[in-house]
Amino acid sequence: MSPSNDALYRQPEAFPVLTTPQIARIRPHAIVRPVGFGEVLFEPGTVRMSCFVVVSGRLEISMPRLSDEQVFTTHGPGQFSGDVVLISGAGSLARGRVAEPGEFLELSPDALRTLIARDSELSDIFMRAFLLRRVTLISEGMGNVTMLGSRYSSNTLRLREFLTRNGHPYAYIDLDSDKASQELLDRFYIKPQDIPVVICSGTTLLRNPTSQQLAECLGLTGHIERDRIYDVAIVGAGPAGLAAAVYAASEGLDAVVIESQFPGGQAGASSKIENYLGFPMGISGQELASRAVLQAEKFGAQMMVGEKVVQIRCDLRPYELTLQNGAPIETRSIVIATGAQYNKPEVENLAKFEGRGIYYAATFMEAQFCAAEEIIVVGGGNSAGQAAVFLAETVQKVCMLVRGKELSETMSRYLIQRIVENPGIELHLETEIVGLAGDPHLERVTWRDRATGKESAHDIRHVFIMAGASPRTDWLRECLALDERGFILTGPDLDPVLATAPLKWPLSRPPAMLETSLPAVYAVGDIRSGNVKRVASAVGEGSISIHLAQIALIDD
Missing domain, CATH: 2.60.120.10 (Jelly Rolls)
Known part of the structure; x- marks a missing residue:
């Protein structure tokens, strides 16, 4: 051939x-x-x-x-x-x-x-070749994964996002349009409830697998040695967590990164980041994340994708993290970088349409679903602004819904200017979604003008939600001090709470910057109380946390 x-x-x-x-x-x-x-x-x-x-x-x-x-x-x-x-x-x-x-x-x-x-010369040759080959495989749809799915299946979108944002090449067969699809369905005895079907390495057939099952099939979950004690465990692989991984591994620390879904966090869902230092032409969140992953792995950091940390044993030193599958990970220090998740509007039927017209990312893949259609972007921050500008290039019109009275409170000036000057973007301030309808796909959206109370219905099939952020800290409440919104308190912000049990600080020194109410446990990026919602600040915090962890390890 x-x-x-x-x-x-x-x-x-x-x-x-x-x-x-x-x-x-x-x-x-x-x-x-x-x-x-x-x-x-x-x-x-x-x-x-x-x-x-x-x-x-x-x-x-x-x-x-x-x-x-x-x-x-x-x-x-x-x-x-x-x-x-x-x-x-x-x-x-x-x-x-x-x-x-x-x-x-x-x-x-x-x-x-x-x-x-x-060998720096050979390092450049090998690493550049590996990266370019992976890019070619992705663009050609060649690899060890074939997915049979449907555009009407939310689980198909979930797994395609998992593969795409993990930078894993795959071939996709659309069962709704492929002429040979019925033969494939008969060949593999596929029932509607089995969709999507993933064929892994040409031998293993997975029927509507979880993300973790797919990660295990691809060898992304890694392997934990039972007697191994890591220098640092990094929970979450957004920009902050990846920066921590790169700096930890490059400094010779034994580092492991645990990520439940895919690297990049909220930034990984951005089509183009233009205000990050060193990229005057911008860079997609996915590309930034994939390069950071390769950089961390080059230095020796271990990546575990598709695994979720559900508990910290904070009464033990070294600390013990428990994964969802029950496996323990022992570590001398921890960097928590699990980020925040977009707030979901309190609208009936929202869950029904997730993956069927409701999306929480705006990448090239999601953009393909709504070319030449009218769409909605919900949110007034940088992520929503980047999504609106990106999608306006291919859709008929972007209706941007913002609960606030203006954009300048939460959005960079360059994005505000582009939105205001773009004839393809229609800005609706003080507006919120109050109704969704359709079967099985989203077909109609109702929104309300908060200033007048007037409601209006629109035949719109695609909504991108990027509004606000809530922390993922339920699993930490028994161990760490949190603020009233659930974000992790660090450094001097801990002073009012550490004088009381059960969070009494156990050391003679005060908590360092970014250090939580547990010694040698740090919070960085969007999970930290008082965080600055910018990729550059998250990267900076991730790298600083490793410097602080090194000092703590020496003190121990």
Whole structure:
């Protein structure tokens, strides 16, 4: 078979040819492996697979499909296998089969990480190639996952968001429009309640799986060694948590990141962030998150995606975190970066339409559902403003509903100007949604002018909600001091509450900046009381928390 896209070969940085001196520097880290024709070196789903450098011969890389396989590329002398899974330790996306006998250099995951840490030139070559290959796989819809779903299924959207925002390539078959869909339904004995169906690594069939089940199938959940005590456990992988992971791992701390859904947090749902330092043309939240994940994993941070922390044993040192599956994680320090979730309007039937016209992210995927239609964006902050400007490029009209009297209270000046000057955005201040109707998809929205009390109904099928934020701190109430809204108190803000039991501060020194009512436990980003709702401030807090944790670990 020929590769799916000849343009791949016009990307020399994605498929570089190493020089003889570069290969010589790799040899001390590798095992020399003679290979024969047809030998399979790794399969889809293989965890912690090796990287192979071709000295002589050829290595064919192919992806599983429903009935056969598709060749992605063939590596010749001087080229090497792999993409970002070699850094993350997740399951392989492809099959590696020897197409021509010869001699390969085999680099184990640990050996590859050591090489990348010690050789800056080879680090740049490998990391750039891995990143570009993953981008190509995503754009081509090639990988070890095939999803059969329906545009009318909220669970289909949930899993597509999970895969997309985790940067995992997949092929999608729309059962509502694909002509061969009935044959597929019959072939796999699929019933309506089974949709969506995910075929993982060409072998495992999941019927309407949870996000955690899909993460486990892809090898994203990681592995915890029972006797291991981490230096720092980071709960949440938004900008603050990812910054903490990068700085912890780069400083040599043994760090683990636990994320229940996907990296990026609320920022990951933004189509373009334009006020983040160093990106004058802007960067999508998803791209920023995926680069940060790779950067953290490059330095050795362990990512656990699809896992949720449900409890802290705050009476133990080292601290013990309990995952939803019951597994414990012991750690000397903790960074809590679970962020906040958008407030949901108190409207009847809201849950019914989630994923069927109600969305909490505005990325390219959601934008495809409503091209050339009239839509609603709810919210007056930067996330809502970025969504309105982005969606206005493809939809017929954006109706922006804001409960407040003006935008300037919560939104950056550059976004306000773009919204006001955009003829495709209709701004409704002091307005809120009071009714939703449709079956099964959202078809009609009723909103109320808070100033006049007048209600009006509109035939609108898509609403993007990005209004306000509530903390995710129910699991912390028995251990940490919270403010009246449920955000975590830190540093000097703790003074009024720490003099009383059961939150009495146990040390002679006062809590450090970002430190909670538990020593060596820090809160950063949107979860912290008094936070600044900007990506840059979250990143700064995440990095500062690691400096503070290092001091606390030395003191201990």
